[in-house]
Amino acid sequence: MITVPLHAIAHARSGDKGNRLNVAVIAHHAEVWEVLVEQVTEDRIAALFAHRRATAVRRYLLPKLHALNLVIDDVLEGGVNA
Secondary structure, eight states: OOOOOGGGTEEEEEEEETTEEEEEEEESSGGGHHHHHHHSOHHHHHHHTGGGTOOEEEEEEEGGGTEEEEEEESOSTTOTTO
């Protein structure tokens, strides 16, 4: 096994609704899809956003797109417009 930065195997898009952050992580190649599923977990994302006091992280798998969608609650300090 080798260690590489996430951006080396995937790209991301983000958006927001109020105090909720939405991040899509999309594999550059189908071959790395299983690595994303294994490594980009709800627990790891919650730990990364712990300093922002996220209250929940939900992960939705989109296997036909080789992507996953992360929904992170209460992480935007009231929302980007606040």
